[in-house]
């Protein structure tokens with residue numbers, strides 16, 4: 207019988223089944239009959255490996271120290287701390303991971319890898335739930351790898367990084383044209399110095415600081431976020447209403463807001479600069495936080511992808527939550543401030559005593575949307591962005607540039623493109639807005655109330671499906687009509703915001719078009735996320751509620 211090469215207690219490099227990556231492991235023993243070594247990875251995963259899958263640690267250059275890939279970082283937080291069943295569950299998980307990875311391998315290599323998978327002996331399951339709980343985590347890791355690979359191989363993140371700012375610039379230049387039709391594309395580029403204005407940067411910085419001061423004021427409610435993977439629930443100060451009132455008072459103080467219209471491009475450039483600096487800060491700090499504080503996506507190891515997608519889930523400076531603040535305050539309230547400035551600019555430019563009907567509708571509709579968001583600020587804690595997405599360039603740019611400088615395009619358009627609206631048209635558009643708002647608010651509140659307290663007696667009439675995670679899914683009420691009733695309401699509202707701008711140009715319809723794309727994409731992202739989380743219960747929900755956003759259509 208050949209001598210045993212590695213001894214109990216040796217630290218060696220073990221291949222992760224189904225992959226070509228090696229990680230540091232400790233040898234626990236050797237079974238002469240099966241000729242397999244039992245090894246333990248740094249995260250506590252125990253596996254049985256063949257000798258050829260083990261290499262001596264000395265001088266081994268591997269990715270074991272990579273921040274995002276070592277099994278130490280693969281630690282499944284869903285395992286029970288008691289871990290009496292760890293051995294069996296880890297093996298099952300490893301086998302699942304291996305099987306999943308081998309599925310995508312080329313066939314010649316797949317054979318060998320499948321063999322590896324088979325050779326990972328599976329112990330009988332002691333605790334099925336413990337084992338099952340690691341499967342979603344592993345599947346998620348696999349999904350992240352696939353997405354990251356996609357972005358690395360395709361120009362995804364690089365493309366969006368360039369395209370999004372370019373698109374904002376295009377909209378701003380286009381809306382300034384007398385005839386902003388597509389035939390006048392591309393709009394003439396202004397000279398470089400036209401982008402920059404130090405005063406504009408000063409104003410944007412002051413605005414964000416002002417919002418930050420209002421945010422930290424010890425007034426208003428403190429709400430708890432949804433439980434994190436660690437079980438912890440973060441606290442958020444939800445005093446958005448107070449903030450909005452403070453801004454309204456400020457606006458009332460005879461501030462010359464036409465500056466916003468005349469320096470729109472410079473203000474947008476300044477906000478863009480701040481969003482880039484913020485994203486760099488977010489990326490750098492995300493390199494120093496623990497694995498449990500990272501979002502599941504945006505954790506690929508590819509700098510550009512992670513920078514774009516966001517790495518850390520809830521970046522905070524003490525109690526100051528950067529993601530929550532940026533999503534709900536400077537950009538969102540800035541949106542209303544800019545709209546208001548456009549109404550004043552319209553009156554000035556067109557010599558009106560009051561803003562036009564179209565401008566009033568656009569202003570009021572969007573003001574209602576924002577005030578409602580601030581009023582129900584707590585509800586944002588159960589949205590995808592807050593619960594799952596990392597905070598990186600996409601959201602920082604989205605919150606600080608995209609929202610205030612593209613969602614205001616309709617109001618900007620109306621400043622120099624008057625659209626007369628008859629009373630019946632006004633009434634019809636208002637009715638449409640009310641319908642959209644009603645669906646949007648009711649469905650969001652229903653889900654929020656249910657997520658916060660599933661046994662709320664006020665919701666006891668609703669039918670639910672129980673899922674293996676312990677959470678239930680609503681299958682009646684608004685969430686029984688379509689799978690995203692809140693998107694339906696939001697889309698109807700978007701239609702009501704575009705109609706006052708008429709049909710002469712496509713430009714003011716930009717929001718509607720963008721929003722359809724955004725929501726369809728978000729819906730499919732959410733679908734895969736929920737399928738992963740809830741498995742067969744989600745399939746059952748989808749069978750019961752057949753349409754995604756529009757009943758009988760989509």
Ligand SMILES: NC(=O)c1ccc[n+]([C@@H]2O[C@H](COP(=O)([O-])OP(=O)(O)OC[C@H]3O[C@@H](n4cnc5c(N)ncnc54)[C@H](OP(=O)(O)O)[C@@H]3O)[C@@H](O)[C@H]2O)c1
Nearest residue numbers: 588589590591650653657679680681685692693696728732
């Ligand atoms: N104006 C804009 O630019 C803009 C952009 C995007 C979104 N929005 C709006 O923002 C709001 C939030 O949107 P969101 O994209 O974060 O999605 P959301 O619909 O608020 O949240 C999706 C989550 O809700 C839970 N859920 C799904 N189906 C459920 C059911 N049947 N019963 C109970 N819970 C269920 C799931 O999370 P859990 O199961 O993990 O709780 C799912 O991941 C929406 O109203 C949307 O229209 C606006």
Ligand SMILES: CC(C)CCC[C@@H](C)[C@H]1CC[C@H]2C3=C(CC[C@]12C)[C@@]1(C)CC[C@H](O)C(C)(C)[C@@H]1CC3
Nearest residue numbers: 370533575578579586589591600603604605608609
């Ligand atoms: C193309 C990219 C730059 C996309 C950027 C997306 C973000 C701008 C959006 C993602 C989630 C959105 C959102 C709101 C605003 C826009 C986003 C941040 C929201 C705060 C608007 C007010 C609503 O009442 C809301 C609170 C429900 C909503 C939440 C989601």
